[in-house]
Amino acid sequence: METWIRRIDTFSQSVGHAFSWCVLVLTASTCYEVFMRYVLNAPTAWAFDISYMMYGALFMMSGAYAMSRNAHVRGDFIYRKWAPRTQARLDLVLYFIFFFPAVFAMVFTGALYSFESTRILESSVNSPAGVPVWPLKLLIFVGGLTLLIAGIAEVMRCLICIRTGAWLSRSGDVEELEVVLIKQHGEKAQS
Helix, strand or coil: CHHHHHHHHHHHHHHHHHHHCHHHHHHHHHHHHHHHHHHCCCCCCCHHHHHHHHHHHHHHHCHHHHHHCCCCCCCCCCHHHCCHHHHHHHHHHHHHHHHHHHHHHHHHHHHHHHHHHHHCCCECCCCCCCCECHHHHHHHHHHHHHHHHHHHHHHHHHHHHHHHCCCCCCCCCCCCHHHHHHHHHHHHHHC
16 A cells, blocks of 8 residues: 555656646746736736636646645644544544545536536637636646545555554655754754
8 A cells, every 4th residue: 555655645746746837837927917017018918817727727736746745734733632543533534524525526527517618629708818728627627636546545544544553654845944944953952
């Protein structure tokens, strides 16, 4: 199971890293729009569409990555005091009661919605540029699939924790600045 968890985490990381480039496209297009609008007094017809499409793509496709890093927000003021096996049992139950039904609904309705949008090559009605929106709508379905795959890895993590009494370590490629600073401060204090 651990091998599959690592493979799924690597897949989630790859998808998250690939779509993180949307931030640069979003930033560049916004800067271009600001320059065109306020310096040259010639606003673009496509800037609004690009901004919501890039943000939407980033949001939809980063869910599995965040899940693989245990980075989703949770109110764990009671949960964190429990033994790992108790945490894993609760997580396992909650995945089947809430997570999987919601993700299955997202995949199913996303498939219907996005396949129809792709079939008709839907474009934006919000701007005169007529930017194609079917690729963004297709990401609803794809994002749901990546969340489903990441959820399977989380269930396997829960099963391992129930069996061993300890959570399987997560690979980390990015750490919050606070964590890095606390580690650096601890290292300085010890030396």
